[in-house]
Amino acid sequence: MGTLREPTRRERQREATYDEIVRASRQLLAEGAELSLRAVAGRMGVTAPALYRYVASYQELVDLVAFEIDKAATEGFRAAADALPEDDYAGRLLVSTTAFRQWAIANPREFGLVFANPVADADCIRREMLTLATSGHLLTGQMRALWQHNHHPVPAVEDLPPSVRDAVTDPLIPAETEGLAPDERGLIWVYMQGWTQLYGVVALEVFGHMDPRVIASGEMFIDTLRNFVPRIGLADDWPRLEAMVRALLAQPVTAAAG
Numbered sequence: 001m002g003t004l005r006e007p008t009r010r011e012r013q014r015e016a017t018y019d020e021i022v023r024a025s026r027q028l029l030a031e032g033a034e035l036s037l038r039a040v041a042g043r044m045g046v047t048a049p050a051l052y053r054y055v056a057s058y059q060e061l062v063d064l065v066a067f068e069i070d071k072a073a074t075e076g077f078r079a080a081a082d083a084l085p086e087d088d089y090a091g092r093l094l095v096s097t098t099a100f101r102q103w104a105i106a107n108p109r110e111f112g113l114v115f116a117n118p119v120a121d122a123d124c125i126r127r128e129m130l131t132l133a134t135s136g137h138l139l140t141g142q143m144r145a146l147w148q149h150n151h152h153p154v155p156a157v158e159d160l161p162p163s164v165r166d167a168v169t170d171p172l173i174p175a176e177t178e179g180l181a182p183d184e185r186g187l188i189w190v191y192m193q194g195w196t197q198l199y200g201v202v203a204l205e206v207f208g209h210m211d212p213r214v215i216a217s218g219e220m221f222i223d224t225l226r227n228f229v230p231r232i233g234l235a236d237d238w239p240r241l242e243a244m245v246r247a248l249l250a251q252p253v254t255a256a257a258g
Contacts, residue, residue: 017054018064020044025065029109030255037061066114067134073103073110073256074134080248081142089146090234094225094241096142098248100135101202101221106253108206115199136174140191143232144176147187152233154186164189190231197224218249 007015024043028035037058041051055061080099081092104111147154157165168188171177175191201224205215214220222245229238 014054021051021054021061022065022068025061026069026110026256029113030107032109035061035065035113062113062117066117069110069256070114071134073100073107073114074138076103076256077135077138087149089142089149090229090237090241091244093139093142093146094229094245095248096139097198097225098221098245100139100198101205101218102248102251102253103256104202104206105215106255110256111202111206116203134174136195137176139195140175140177143191143194144187146232146234147190150233152231154184155189157183157185160186160189167192193231194228197228200224218246221249222246 021040021044024040025035028039028043033039037051037055038048040061041048044051055064077096077099080095084091084095104115146152157168160168167173168185169182171188173188173192173195175188177185177188180187201221204210205221208215210220222242225245226238226242229235229241234241
């Protein structure tokens with residue numbers, strides 16, 4: 001087995017600069033300021049042309065910052081799950097999902113940058129980068145662990161519409177798919193269904209497209225979970241899970257540090 005090569009001084013400096021770019025960008029987002037190459041360069045005390053050596057366009061800046069925000073936020077989602085026993089697969093999934101919602105509510109601009117940033121169909125490089133999204137792997141990994149434990153039914157691949165069959169056979173989403181047998185890939189469709197419902201309700205809450213009293217109470221989020229848990233074999237466990245979710249929703253939300 002080969003040994004890992006130590007990064008060179010130049011590589012360490014480059015990595016430190018990327019970290020500084022992300023910090024400056026998150027500070028601008030937290031302050032409600034415009035995120036632009038010029039604004040980031042100004043916050044760092046460098047010229048915009050100097051910044052171009054690291055991020056050549058606004059879209060590259062957004063992609064870099066979005067990936068790092070998602071990575072940092074996911075540590076909080078994971079920490080919420082790690083407060084529970086390793087074999088509480090249902091609880092770990094539900095508290096991570098709730099932690100995701102709470103982070104989004106507290107950090108609407110960061111949520112928007114990560115999850116409301118369009119991807120062009122032809123933009124293969126960006127799409128490949130987004131399939132590495134950390135939160136997607138955490139949540140689908142938890143869904144997979146639950147499925148391996150309770151063996152809830154998943155759709156037969158041959159029964160799915162042709163486009164969906166293609167999507168689960170060669171997925172372009174951030175998901176835990178390694179080692180799934182061909183006849184188990186209906187689980188990926190369940191991943192997609194779960195994410196669609198989670199993102200839908202959270203995005204409406206974050207962007208204020210819902211009665212503010214319902215947002216403040218979290219009742220639509222709770223109802224979305226209530227309607228989805230039977231899909232993953234958790235109908236009988238819902239009373240316990242609902243109590244856990246409500247306890248987390250009752251805690252004050254705080255913005256992430258830049």
